[in-house]
Amino acid sequence: MTIRSARKDLQEQKREKLDRQRKMTLSGALLGSAIPFMPAPMVIAMGLAAAYITLGINTQAKEIDKPLVWDSQFEEAELTDCDLRRSTYFGQVMPYQEWKDNIEEVRNQKGRVTADDVRKTLNDVYPQMMPFMLTDDQMTRHVALLAATGTGKTELLLSIIQQQIRKGAGLILVEAKSDSDFAGSIYAMMKEANRLDQFKLINFEYPEQSHTYNPVYSGGVRATLSTLMKIQANSSEEFWTDIARYTLTAATLVLKLQPGSPAFNIKDMIALLSDFDLLRAYTKRIRPEESKYHREGMDWLYSYLRNWWKNDEEGWNYNQYKTLTQGLISKLSSFAHSEYSSIVNTYAPDVDLKESILNNEVVVLSMSSLADKDGVELFGKLFISDLARAVGEIQLEKSKPLAMNPAIFDEYPSFMDESQVQLFQLARSANVPIIIAFQGVGFLENISPAFVEMVLGNCWHHLYCDVRDSKTREFAVKLAGSVITKMESTAEGSSTGNSHASDEAGLVANQNDGESATVSTKSQREEMIQPEDFSTLDQGDGILVGKSGTYRIRMPLVRNKFPNVQFGDMQLVRRRPKGRSGIYAWDEFTKKNKQLFERT
Template identity: 25%
Template structure:
């Protein structure tokens, strides 16, 4: 059935409606739009100046203007016809002036209605430096300030209980993973007397300077350890084979190497396990040089067999001696890797029986350890050593769970920058079990595609499943963006349709439309594409599901002004014998250091540690507002 035709509005009625309603309302909308911009006086000062000048000119020079017009056209203002025109003009101006507040109110409600249809539910509002500083100083030992919500205007904190379920940070090159995520959280941990291990694949000297600044500002230089492949003269020594039983050491060694054939890997595992059991049985420290010597020198292997007391190990060594000539064929890969570790320029840092860096002691005493692995200069060696460090951390985690009571365990963060270069297929088991030992691992890399290696297509899914917190900076790959948006899921929303009509100053809403329920992404894919430097989307699923669009914290660009390396005299080395157990030490809940002592007049001492670092915490100036894409709901 056809709808009856509506009667057409008379022409006079349309004209009167436009004159008395359309034009005043359009003028009110323009004025309301300008008033909204008055929050930025540098942009709107000219408008106020021009409007004031025009008003003053009309008031002061109105009579002279009309007299000038009358003289040109030769009429008198007080003729009856002009009296009517002037009266109508004065009436219309009085009408506009008297009802303009009402029209401004209507224009404001119309703008709010348009915002609900054309714009996102929340407007992006960057936080001020003062607000960021206030929220940062509320960080405690048990929670760290991560940033400010653009939508909710509330701080976002990450608790230790959340971080111990691990953090996954994704961001393209130059998006601020180090400056906005790693360094601010590390600064918090250092200021609150926590320990930390940082594995950096870039080996950037600038990052070392910033970490040294943080360590020096908090008076923790004696707790700091530094290992660098590019600067062996400034580096502390580290032996990844220092701790563990024979099987653990074998896994560290073999797991750090890339194998193309399972047969050669099995042969290398068999030989490495036999040698490591012999070293530990003989009470000798395990070094790469000694392992290489036993594989390449038959007399050294025979001398090791004489030092062993276990009969079964002696028999295994005897078999190796008889097959010594075949070792070069079947163990060539193991020999080559051990040769590189024991004969390279930095072998003096690794091939030591009592190194200065002992990761178990680092955990127990809440020390700070920074590994600078230069992937650009030493690509294969850095990858191999990075995997070995992760295996060493895994061995410490196993020791903590098996030999320490739950009361003696504590939260300990591990930061792995350029993580995709160091992970292997066995890393997922470590993520699954590291939580029980208190290790909170943060993985930082560029894209999910980085994790698709060695034909393990499920590896990215496993990393996603085993990390609670996701911090997503700008992404460029469409497939990664789509997958990350799906991780955030969807939420119910009301989808509006509307009608428009031509008005005096353009199209406008008629007020007629419809609303229906639908689904929308919590994380808009377009938002991930358009994230700026220092901005991120954050989500986690524990303790409750959460998504938000966040202005991340920023540490600034501090530079260490002191001298490094500090004299190593007095540094205690790892003097553990192969069979000795190290007693664990429970860190105090509250430190008695001066950083934890509030100054006079301060009531809350939980805020004080960051004041020593507050001069380097400067929030970067946000770019000018432009048209923005819709983001996730809070």
């Protein structure tokens, strides 16, 4: 698709209109002069009138072509063809059937094919390979990258990221290795592009070098509840899941309906879940007269609080409340201290995912699953749930960015969740393609086989590197499909016979010659990809299975000259965020705890 200027289109329409007027004027003058017995003065007058009108038309045409001056220092330049800016380069490819023909030719010559033969063949055919570009529209159908460690996965992701940065577009990266080389390269790319003001880093290993982010800052009650319910996602007990949803709904409603709609954070949520009296106190501050939603919310909260009233003792059941909320509190408490607390408990976060998508920001969430596996899993789910909220709001507002803004999930199984399938289904409408990178199908099956089908089924393009597990190879073979192979064999034979006799027989010699040839053909259906094909893939090699076919691909191995800036050496740009006034429920809760501690 070529991007054109609306003003240029209007100029072209005006130019065509003036051209038609010029032709009609000249034609009228010529036809008038050709009329028999037309007086000479009349012919001269018509010629002068045509010349005058044509001169005016030419003046208007010059005005149209004059560049538009927006400012004394800037002039509008011609808009170049933007096809390449609307595509993403993945590497050089050759149709897989053509690649197999080249390998089969080597097999026919040598009788067998070794790994060195495959490498030599790849080098020989590389000049014949074509650039493989995915348009933005194709990218929004999502991409799955299945690759073992050291096969070129990170280099390909860096290539995609570098293209986004140079286009002036944004992206969101979630990675679970806290890889300073990965994030450092992105930082250096942004610095080279003079875009450090659009670079946002969330890093729990170096909280002092991290931007702040509050997963419950934006969104309505349902979106916030959906985000917070991720802490109960792995529970197999339906009872505790229902209790969690019921209690979180109440606490979220209380915080959301406060006068002036102040901001709150996870600590404030913990305070209300830990102190039943504090929950009641904040419920009383809600003003039902503010809106219909405040009135309906209060009615629901009355019914919720009624469940904790003990009729026989005429009092509140504090002990049961503490017992049933203790599980939620314990899971949320990891965000109330240590590195997490300073980043997520803020009323003025540096990162808002919706604004980041719309403003072409590059957001990197870097976590270490080795240091805190459970924390990475939980926070990754919270982050992606908030991303789904942002995508949903962009979809409803019809405000998607002009350039695509990919969400890249590296080591995806570290924070995957079954509810994320909906994000794959809806992200396209917000111009947010999803790229998931992981080591094999078996990791996704930890949730369910159906999850594998739903996630990978929503990805139009799959790129397989040197994957070692048999399940992933079988999945790729099945996905690529089969082809009909025609084999032809030829058999040729010849015979010669001689006979001799005596002189008495009168026959001296007899010679017989014979030739025969047989050609047989056989057609059979076979899989396009064979499982053993993966063993011949070196670093940077892959098999691409997409809507347009199956290809042998040579991926770009990015060896950039950018320095790998360590987390501690990054100079992040910090701007004072807008923010909102806060609730400070945690401060009230802490004050009550201190008073209780001092009394005892």
